[in-house]
Amino acid sequence: xxxxxxxxxxxxxxxxxxxxxxxxxxxxxxxxxxxxxxxxxxxxxxxxxxxxxxxxxxxxxxxxxxxxxxxxxxxxxxxxxxxxxxxxxxxxxxxxxxxxxxxxxxxxxxxxxxxxxxxxxxxxxxxxxxxxxxxxxxxxxxxxxxxxxxxxxxxxxxxxxxxxxxxxxxxxxxxxxxxxxxxxxxxxxxxx
Numbered sequence: 001x002x003x004x005x006x007x008x009x010x011x012x013x014x015x016x017x018x019x020x021x022x023x024x025x026x027x028x029x030x031x032x033x034x035x036x037x038x039x040x041x042x043x044x045x046x047x048x049x050x051x052x053x054x055x056x057x058x059x060x061x062x063x064x065x066x067x068x069x070x071x072x073x074x075x076x077x078x079x080x081x082x083x084x085x086x087x088x089x090x091x092x093x094x095x096x097x098x099x100x101x102x103x104x105x106x107x108x109x110x111x112x113x114x115x116x117x118x119x120x121x122x123x124x125x126x127x128x129x130x131x132x133x134x135x136x137x138x139x140x141x142x143x144x145x146x147x148x149x150x151x152x153x154x155x156x157x158x159x160x161x162x163x164x165x166x167x168x169x170x171x172x173x174x175x176x177x178x179x180x181x182x183x184x185x186x187x188x189x190x191x192x
Contacts, residue, residue, distance in 0.1 A: 025056035033102050036064035036089065047083075047106035055100045063092040067099065067165075094166055094181075132160035133182050134167070142169060142180045143189040153178070155188070 030049045037044060072084040083106055090099035134140060134157050144151040154172055161167035161182040169178050169188060180188030 026060045028055040040066045050103045057097040062096045064089045133163045140186040
């Protein structure tokens with residue numbers, strides 16, 4: 001009898017936890033990521049895209065932004081050598097998905113390491129040469145605004161960021177973490 005009550009209580013708790021929340025999540029595919037990379041001018045050729053974790057979005061087919069591309073060391077030697085790069089992406093519309101990483105990899109051609117090096121240089125050259133508007137450790141003001149209230153909070157930047165991008169910031173004592181959009185060198189905003 002007690003096992004039935006435990007099972008019933010567990011089922012009730014699980015159903016109440018998700019009650020009132022939209023659990024509609026759409027998994028992103030490697031095809032969507034490859035298309036986003038191609039749209040940004042990163043030609044993959046015969047390279048393969050691998051998601052490092054299951055990535056979900058709140059909307060189907062979200063627009064993806066490439067945040068960074070880092071070349072990784074090659075694996076193996078000779079014919080079996082594989083060139084790799086780690087790419088950080090995020091949904092263009094905030095709140096649609098969390099930033100995530102993918103691994104782009106492909107086999108080297110025999111005796112054609114120059115072509116692969118050129119391809120690797122092409123991938124790493126995509127990194128933004130724009131100087132960050134706000135740097136890690138910078139003290140700034142976070143404006144939180146809605147129709148009824150206007151709040152200003154002193155924060156410390158936890159990441160570098162350029163104007164228009166969202167970064168993580170913390171209260172000066174690092175007890176509260178916020179995400180805000182970079183407006184200027186010492187100013188961020190968000191809604192609540």
